[in-house]
Amino acid sequence: MNRVWVTGANGQLGRCLQALKKEDPSFCFTTREQLDLRDIAMVAQFVEQNRIQTVINCAAYTAVDAAEIYAEAAYELNRDVVANLGRICKRFSVRLIHLSTDYVFDGQAYRPYPTTAACGPINVYGRSKWEGEEALRALALPNSLILRTSWLYSVYGSNFVKTMLRLGQLQEEVQVVADQVGRPTCAEDLARFIVTQLLDFESSQTETYHYANAGLCSWYDLAVHIMQNSKSACRVAPIPASAYATPAARPYYSVLDTERTQKDFKVRLPYWNSSLTRCISQLQATG
Ligand SMILES: NC(=O)C1=CN([C@@H]2O[C@H](COP(=O)(O)OP(=O)(O)OC[C@H]3O[C@@H](n4cnc5c(N)ncnc54)[C@H](OP(=O)(O)O)[C@@H]3O)[C@@H](O)[C@H]2O)C=CC1
Ligand SMILES: Cc1cn([C@H]2C[C@H](O)[C@@H](COP(=O)(O)OP(=O)(O)O[C@H]3O[C@@H](C)C(=O)[C@@H](O)[C@H]3O)O2)c(=O)[nH]c1=O
Ligand SMILES: [Mg+2]
DSSP states (O other): OOOEEEEOTTSHHHHHHHHHHTTOTTEEEOOTTTOOTTOHHHHHHHHHHTTOOEEEEOOOOOOTTHHHHSHHHHHIIIIIHHHHHHHHHHHTTOEEEEEEEGGGSOSOOSSOBOTTSOOOOOSHHHHHHHHHHHHHHHHTOTTEEEEEEOSEEOSSSOOHHHHHHHHHHHOSEEEEEOSOEEOOEEHHHHHHHIIIIITTOOOSSEEEEEOOOBSOEEHHHHHHHHHHHTTOOOEEEEEOGGGSOOSSOOOSEEOBOOHHHHHHHTOOOOBHHHHHHHHHHHHHHTO
């Protein structure tokens, strides 16, 4: 039996994985309250005592704007904890599936970023995630991978989709950035891909893959789709990023190339708009 440990169990992806695997006795899940990953000794003990064979690291510091102010906290979790987890995985011959982000790229490209493209993060969150990736690559863990995804949303936690649904009820108009494009990704789709495709992945070192829903759109397009889908009368006004001041800069062209994933795992990725429609229905059904 492959003993799988999912960290960040209270996060969006962690909760989607729980929805699929909570009843599976080979899976265990920990939240921050149950096991703070900054406690290296506890992490090593947990891996050893539970004879963990695969770690799916869904824990991260994901507050993009706050990371500009609390950079130390972002680096601690997204780089230092990841490096420690990688060393522990190496010591106990555990495979690691680590999640990363489109924000490792600079957004200056004009075609989707392949896994081999040079990184050049433009904010603290992106840099901290990239440094975590690099720490893992340096360890060259067998059968392990870095899985980058983008613009995650789900019925859980907070995300852009839920923010827009809320604003759609409260306001007559929302202004949304129209010059940043990317691939919104349904965390439920990602969770299903991880459990069906990645648990018996074989490689001699740490490989990099991209998983994002198919198609692409701007945050503005996404907001329009959300308002239409939820039958909100709220108008969506397109604005340039320069008119929406945030502590963290965001990439303009944040599109992950998923070719390698489709080819190596022989999967077709669902379109962003069909997954989004399903998620909105789920949110509305539960109130
Ligand atoms: N959200 C997005 O849009 C995207 C996310 N990603 C990446 O995907 C992965 C999953 O993201 P997502 O599910 O949205 O993240 P969330 O922010 O929803 O969840 C992250 C979880 O990590 C936990 N955590 C924080 N600090 C610690 C700690 N010291 N010890 C243990 N757990 C801790 C948090 O706990 P608590 O709930 O207590 O804060 C939280 O539950 C991350 O690696 C992220 O970088 C990639 C692209 C897009
Ligand atoms: C709420 C709101 C946001 N925006 C803009 C701000 C920003 O440019 C864009 C998205 O804002 P958010 O803060 O929701 O998204 P952000 O936190 O940048 O999302 C990112 O999170 C991290 C964790 C990732 O890894 C990325 O893939 C990406 O999903 O929308 C508006 O234009 N109008 C609005 O009313
Ligand atoms: Mg955010």
